[in-house]
Amino acid sequence: MTIPIYVQGAWFVGALLFIFGLKGMSSPASARRGIVIAGYGMLIAIAATFLVPGLQNLGLMILALVIGGAGAWISGKRVKMTDMPQMVAIYNGMGGGAAAAIAAIEFARGDAHAVTTIVLAVVGALIGAVSFTGSCIAWAKLQGVLDKTYRLPAQNLVNAVLALVAVALGVAMIVLTPAQPGLIIGFFIVSLVLGLIVTLPIGGADMPVVISLFNAFTGLAVGFEGYVLGNPALIIAGIVVGAAGTLLTQLMAKAMNRSISNILFMPMVASGSGEEITGTMKEVSAIDAAAMMRYASKVIIVPGYGMAVAHAQHKVWEMTELLEEAGVEVKFAIHPVAGRMPGHMNVLLAEAGVPYDKIFDLEEINAEFTQADVALIIGANDVVNPSARTDKASPIYGMPILNADQAQNVIIIKRGKGAGYSGVENALFYADHSRMLYGSAQPMAGEIIQHLKAMA
Amino acid sequence: MDGMLALYIFMLAAFTGYEIIGKVPVILHTPLMSGSNFVHGVVVVGAMVVLGQAETPVQQVIGFFAVALGAANAAGGYVVTERMLGMFKKKED
Secondary structure, three states: OOOOHHHHHHHHHHHHHHHHHHHHOOOHHHHHHHHHHHHHHHHHHHHHHOOOOOOOOHHHHHHHHHHHHHHHHHHHHHOOHHHHHHHHHHHHHHHHHHHHHHHHHHHHHOOOOOHHHHHHHHHHHHHHHHHHHHHHHHHHHHHOOOOOOOOOOOHHHHHHHHHHHHHHHHHHHHHOOOOOHHHHHHHHHHHHHHHHHHHOOOOHHHHHHHHHHHHHHHHHHHHHHHHHHOOHHHHHHHHHHHHHHHHHHHHHHHHOOOOHHHHHHOOOOOOOOOOOOOOOOOEOOHHHHHHHHHOOOEEEEEEOHHHHHOOOHHHHHHHHHHHHHOOOEEEEEEOOOOOOOOOHHHHHHHHOOOOHHHEEEHHHHHHHHHHOOEEEEEOOOHHHOOHHHHOOOOOOOOOOOOOHHHOOEEEEEEOOOOOOOOOOOOHHHHOOOEEEEEOOHHHHHHHHHHHHHHHO | OOHHHHHHHHHHHHHHHHHHHHOOOHHHHHHHHHHHHHHHHHHHHHHHHHHHOOOOHHHHHHHHHHHHHHHHHHHHHHHHHHHHHHOOOOOOO
């Protein structure tokens, strides 16, 4: 089939706008314009595709576009900001499923293809299918539909065997072209099951890295199927996303001090800390906490996922505004893995109205903790655990942390006395200059606001 | 398509992806992941071409799902990314 030059040209413009759009997202000021530009690219590419000569099943096509597009549009408009990671996961899985389905049709048609084409079709189908079911599991876990972690005995062996079977079936499809329907169906079933089995044992805390990995997978799958279809726009968009997603996955894993293979194949070990923790946890009342911050000159707030779960970000921002009115300098310090994805916490704070020039990442703010009178830690734990710096026996040793322990005073809003998700005790909570404010973040921030207003 | 030519496209596209992400501040990582998720929604274009050529009912059914899933990827990816990025504002404006 030959594609007319005007359709080719429109696809080219689409690919160009995608790259411009992604580039625009490199700065907060132009980021929104970036996604709008990429959106126009998508509209142009889709509209031009209707002009491909000899297209059949147009009614079916429009119906599919409307059902898929409208369904996702409405659910995307409704989703809460805290639930964003799983929404990204599910949309991503759908893209992977689409890539795998394209490959399935190509196999079913059984047209004679060059070896390269079949190889890429098989590889794209495999990773697309894994991304599809894996992302569905990731969604179910983060959404809380699936709250148990299923771990098979000899999980890694099962993974390896399944992966080998999938690859073997793929090779068989390449050798035995055109493949028989039974072989094709078997290949897809094994690939889909592989995605399920690999993702099931992974805990919710590691899921962001996995979602990012599947995002890269889908990109590659789309790129490879683009080659199969002879469509450079798909190749470029897919491979750009594949490369970008791979780098993003590495950045995330590095921020958690976990390697990607570690996340996929090893459970997080909840071993105790090797170092003795001395001291006791000292409680503080909301009124004292309010006074400590009200009469400070500089306060650094360290929000964690606990704050997001408690939906406390609006209250925290209200508290921040009151402190600023009283002349206190307030900054937010964000650990790279605060929230559920890198940058997720920034989105949650932005939703609450916190301007992004008050939000600082680890490298920018770590030197400033020594000048802070108060570090207020809200629902964060492992990311401020000083044993990551010193205790080689700790499972989180080597993870970059926020130096909240170097502030003059530390106030920790925390629901209970438990350890962080890593299971490691936090020596900071026992330190002489630390005070614990027990309670859920939202009512606690509310109480502090009341006391601040009374002091004004 | 010419295999070597495609290899060059793969290489250049991979470098482009690396370069784009390398310069993005951490605060934009989630929207960017979502944005790149939107971009691979272009798979819907490939799905449309394939459905347009589907001949048997089986191919039509699979093609229908491919287009629906691809469209959901594109539409959903766009909406959530746009919503997230719309929230980034400098103070008092």
